[in-house]
């Protein structure tokens with residue numbers, strides 16, 4: 001099945017429901033100020049959106065947050081109150097006290113640094129950033145964009161399979177935010193297109209392990 005670029009956001013998060021840690025609440029665009037003052041961490045997302053990758057990582061970190069689901073079809077992401085948080089009018093966006101950040105990869109990076117166990121080593125930090133950017137751009141486009149899928153999927157999955165043959169996780173022995181970013185798109189593509197990926201057994205094994213994580217089950221894995 002082929003998919004157009006504009007459909008990407010409707011398909012990357014196939015399995016969407018409410019996180020258990022999150023307190024889900026329908027947004028009242030007139031009331032964003034009030035909402036912000038109630039909890040310091042607020043995730044703005046949409047029902048079928050990349051906000052799920054952030055929800056998963058927040059749950060991995062064990063951080064309670066307020067889950068604000070915007071109605072994208074109704075254009076709530078274009079209301080002035082939300083544009084004040086993300087001027088691009090896209091989700092996800094995260095509000096942490098007085099700080100707003102948007103772009104799912106940047107949000108993961110911020111959370112990993114502030115609440116995770118990001119080492120101070122520049123090499124490790126840069127490699128982590130490399131994988132987050134790869135997931136959000138090269139991998140997501142290669143897996144989902146109509147004109148690229150056939151050529152890019154084997155090109156990207158072959159080296160991923162080799163890396164995962166030698167390591168349980170994308171950066172080695174430890175589960176990191178890079179695994180959240182990478183596996184989110186792998187899972188979404190595999191589910192969306194009903195792929196077996198027999199030729200990539202270590203990718204499949206990796207996905208099976210990650211999708212059994214409690215935080216995944218409680219967020220992306222919910223249907």
Ligand SMILES: N[C@@H](CCC(=O)N[C@@H](CS)C(=O)NCC(=O)O)C(=O)O
Pocket residue numbers: 008009010046048049050051072077089090091092102103104105136
């Ligand atoms: N690269 C951005 C993509 C953001 C994006 O396109 N979000 C979609 C939902 S997945 C959106 O807000 N769509 C609504 C719109 O474009 O009006 C990210 O990873 O955060």
